[in-house]
Amino acid sequence: MGPEERVSESYRGLARETPGASLDAAILAASRRALRPSAARRWGAPVSIAAVLVLAFGLTLEMRHEEPGIESSPPARPLPATPASPPPEPAAREPEPVKAAPALAPRSQAVARPAKPVPARPAKESKPVAVVKDKKEAVPPAERDAPAAFPAAPAAPPAPAPQGQSADRFAPAPLRTEPSTAKRPAAAEELNVAPAQAPRAKASADTLQRAQGAAVTSPEMRDLERIAQLRSAGRDAEADRALEDFRRDHPDYRIPEAMWERVKPR
Amino acid sequence: MEPSDEELMLAYAGGDAGAFETLYARHKGPVFRYVLRSVKARGEADELFQDVWMRAIEARGRYRPEAKFTTWLYTIAHHRLIDHWRARGLALVSLDDEESSVEEPRAGPASEPARMHEARETARRLEAAIAALPLAQREAFLLHHEGELTVAGIAAATGANEEAAKSRLRYAMKKLQEALDDDGT
Numbered sequence: 001m002g003p004e005e006r007v008s009e010s011y012r013g014l015a016r017e018t019p020g021a022s023l024d025a026a027i028l029a030a031s032r033r034a035l036r037p038s039a040a041r042r043w044g045a046p047v048s049i050a051a052v053l054v055l056a057f058g059l060t061l062e063m064r065h066e067e068p069g070i071e072s073s074p075p076a077r078p079l080p081a082t083p084a085s086p087p088p089e090p091a092a093r094e095p096e097p098v099k100a101a102p103a104l105a106p107r108s109q110a111v112a113r114p115a116k117p118v119p120a121r122p123a124k125e126s127k128p129v130a131v132v133k134d135k136k137e138a139v140p141p142a143e144r145d146a147p148a149a150f151p152a153a154p155a156a157p158p159a160p161a162p163q164g165q166s167a168d169r170f171a172p173a174p175l176r177t178e179p180s181t182a183k184r185p186a187a188a189e190e191l192n193v194a195p196a197q198a199p200r201a202k203a204s205a206d207t208l209q210r211a212q213g214a215a216v217t218s219p220e221m222r223d224l225e226r227i228a229q230l231r232s233a234g235r236d237a238e239a240d241r242a243l244e245d246f247r248r249d250h251p252d253y254r255i256p257e258a259m260w261e262r263v264k265p266r
Numbered sequence: 267m268e269p270s271d272e273e274l275m276l277a278y279a280g281g282d283a284g285a286f287e288t289l290y291a292r293h294k295g296p297v298f299r300y301v302l303r304s305v306k307a308r309g310e311a312d313e314l315f316q317d318v319w320m321r322a323i324e325a326r327g328r329y330r331p332e333a334k335f336t337t338w339l340y341t342i343a344h345h346r347l348i349d350h351w352r353a354r355g356l357a358l359v360s361l362d363d364e365e366s367s368v369e370e371p372r373a374g375p376a377s378e379p380a381r382m383h384e385a386r387e388t389a390r391r392l393e394a395a396i397a398a399l400p401l402a403q404r405e406a407f408l409l410h411h412e413g414e415l416t417v418a419g420i421a422a423a424t425g426a427n428e429e430a431a432k433s434r435l436r437y438a439m440k441k442l443q444e445a446l447d448d449d450g451t
Contacts, residue, residue: 003443010446011396011411013389019298019315024290027319031278031286034323 220246220253228262240265271335279326290319293336296412297343303408304347306397314350318343333422340413340423344405351401388446395445399438402426406434407442 019027223246230239243263246253255263269277269285271292277285297318302311321342329338396404402424409415409423421431 003447004439006446007392007439007442008411010388010392013386014393015389016295017299017302018295019312023312023316024294027294027316027323028287028290030320031290031323032283034326035278035281035283 220250221259223249224255224259224263228259231263231266236266239263272331275326275329275335275338276331279329286323289335293339294319296414297339300340300343300408300412301347303393303396304401304405305350310350314343314346318346321346334419336413336415337419337422340409340415340419341425344409344423344425347405391445392442395442398445399441403434403438403441406431407438410435 223242227239227242227246230236230242243265269288271289274285274289278289294315298311298315301314301318302308305311305314318339322339325342329335396407399407405424406420409420413419413423415423417428417432417435420426420435421428424431426434
C-alpha cells in the first residue's frame with residue numbers, strides 16, 4: 001500500500017457523519033416547495049380569465065343597454081306600421097298611416113314591436129320607409145282586399161284619380177311626400193314609362209303626390225301636371241298656352257275635376 | 267441502470283421532486299462531511315449544509331448538464347464556505363507559497379505510543395491532521411476524498427487553476443502521510 005493509499009484508506013475509516021433527519025426533512029420539503037407554483041403563478045391565469053369574462057359580460061350588458069339606440073334605424077322601418085296597431089302605440093298619433101293600412105294591422109304590429117322603446121323619434125324618418133315596407137308586406141293583403149288598385153289605374157286612364165273605394169284605401173299613404181318618391185320608380189317600371197320621364201316625376205314631390213295613382217303615369221296626366229306646375233308657379237300665360245295646346249291635342253280627354261281645379265285658367 | 271447525477275438534476279429542474287430526493291440521498295453525506303470538516307462545528311455545519319442545498323434548489327433552472335453535477339454542487343458549497351470564512355475574518359491563503367505556512371499537526375496523536383496502531387486511533391489522528399491543514403489544502407483534500415473530484419474538478423470548484431489545485435492536494439496528502447508516519451513509526 002502506497003503512502004497516498006494509506007491516507008485514503010485511513011480517511012475512509014473516519015466517522016461517516018451525516019446530516020440529521022430534521023435537516024433532511026427541511027431540505028427535501030424546500031425542494032418540493034420550490035416546484036410548486038407560487039400563489040401569483042397559480043392564481044394568475046384563473047384571475048386573468050375571470051377578469052376577461054367579467055369584462056366581456058359587462059360590455060355585453062352595456063351593449064344591450066345601448067341596443068335600442070344603435071338599432072334605432074333598422075327597427076324603425078316597421079315603426080310607422082305601429083299606427084296600424086290599434087290602441088296604445090305612440091305612433092298612432094299620426095292619422096294618415098292609420099287610415100292607410102287598416103288591413104295591415106296584424107302583420108305590422110308584430111314588426112313594429114321592437115320599435116317600442118323608441119316611440120317618438122323615428123316617426124318622421126320612418127314614414128317613408130314604413131310605407132315602402134307596408135307596401136311590400138301589404139302586397140298580399142292588398143291584392144286580397146283590392147287587387148285591382150294599382151293595375152286598374154292604367155287600365156282606366158279617364159278616371160285616374162283615386163276615387164274608387166279601393167283606391168281610397170291606398171290613397172292616403174301615397175299622398176305623403178317620401179312614399180310617393182319611393183313608389184314612383186316602381187310604378188313607372190310597371191307601366192313601361194320611359195326612364196327619362198322618371199326624373200321629371202321627381203321634380204315636385206307635392207305635385208306628384210296629388211297625381212298619385214296609376215293615372216299619373218299617363219301622358220295626358222303628365223302634361224296636365226306640368227301645366228299645374230306652371231300655374232302654381234304663377235306662370236299663368238305659359239299655363240294658358242299649354243292648356244290650349246293640350247285641348248288641341250286631346251280634344252276628347254276629360255280632365256278630372258281635381259286636376260281641372262289646378263290647371264284651369266285664372 | 268441508475269440515472270446519472272446530471273439527469274437527475276435536469277429532471278428535478280423539470281419538476282420531478284423524486285429526482286432531487288435521489289440526488290440528495292447520494293450526496294448529502296459527502297457534502298455534509300466536507301462542510302463539517304471545514305468548519306469543525308456541528309451547528310455551523312448544519313447551517314452551511316442547509317444553505318448549500320437551498321442554493322442548489324434555487325439555482326436548479328440555471329444548471330447545465332455540461333458541468334458535472336458534483337463539480338457544480340461543490341462549487342456552491344465552496345462559495346458558501348468562502349462567505350462563512352469571510353464573515354469570520356478568515357481567508358484562504360495562497361497555496362503557491364504555502365509550504366512555509368503549513369501548520370504542523372497538532373501534538374497529541376503524534377506523541378502517542380508507537381504501538382498504538384489500532385485503526386480507530388489512526389483515524390482519530392488523521393482527523394486531527396486534517397483539521398490542522400491550511401484551509402485551501404484541507405478543502406482540496408476533502409473535495410478529492412468526499413466529493414471524488416479530480417484535480418480539474420477541484421480547480422473548477424474552487425476557482426483555482428489546475429496547477430494550484432494539484433499543488434494543494436499534493437501538499438495536503440504529504441502532510442497527512444507524515445502525520446500518519448510519525449504516529450505509526
